[in-house]
Amino acid sequence: QVQLVQSGAEVKKPGSSVKVSCKASGGTFSSYTISWVRQAPGQGLEWMGRIIPIFGTADYAQQFQGRVTITADESTSTAYMELSNLGSEDTAVYYCARDLVSGMTTVVTLGSWGQGTLVSVSS
Amino acid sequence: DIQMTQSPSSLSASVGDRLTITCRASQSIRSNLNWYQQKPGKAPNLLISVASSLQSGVPSRFSGSGSGTDFTLTISSLQPEDFATYYCQQSYTIPPTFGGGTKVEIK
Numbered sequence: 001q002v003q004l005v006q007s008g009a010e011v012k013k014p015g016s017s018v019k020v021s022c023k024a025s026g027g028t029f030s031s032y033t034i035s036w037v038r039q040a041p042g043q044g045l046e047w048m049g050r051i052i053p054i055f056g057t058a059d060y061a062q063q064f065q066g067r068v069t070i071t072a073d074e075s076t077s078t079a080y081m082e083l084s085n086l087g088s089e090d091t092a093v094y095y096c097a098r099d100l101v102s103g104m105t106t107v108v109t110l111g112s113w114g115q116g117t118l119v120s121v122s123s
Numbered sequence: 124d125i126q127m128t129q130s131p132s133s134l135s136a137s138v139g140d141r142l143t144i145t146c147r148a149s150q151s152i153r154s155n156l157n158w159y160q161q162k163p164g165k166a167p168n169l170l171i172s173v174a175s176s177l178q179s180g181v182p183s184r185f186s187g188s189g190s191g192t193d194f195t196l197t198i199s200s201l202q203p204e205d206f207a208t209y210y211c212q213q214s215y216t217i218p219p220t221f222g223g224g225t226k227v228e229i230k
Contacts, residue, residue: 044221
């Protein structure tokens, strides 16, 4: 059973960037997509994008295009999500989640989740 | 993007009640619908995939049905640990999109 452990909470200034990590253990890393999903306080879930480490191929939700970069390091089984030009509206808990099945298809089913990382943006 | 609409957005129920939550897609998504449960301060947990496939370890009181645009999540007899927020998510196309959630509270 894979475990995903995320980096700790961050406090950022408006206009800055944040990079959150997600380390996988106990399962295969490279052939499963890792998605990033965020949840603003008291709000629902919003998918940001995903990567399949074996190919290094990422795709992103349109509303984050140009502002988010998702990468993966196979040697350490770690995925990263970097979000730039932060605003107060980016204050949220950011989750990484691994797909239930291997490969990269249009089907996204998030079977394993990290514990979440709170990113607070405030001047 | 495909819009997912859940109803109700919240409800109050008692232990032992039978509960149904509905989820409607803005276009046909065939059976590509997942359900998640989220408890306060925790990550979501996948309950059901492909509309009706119960994940390992999920109690059999949970069931899912539907296809096309209309789906339901049913809890046959609500237990204390089921008080949580439930989200549907379409897995038909990219980007995957979630419903707004249904918060189940204790009456």
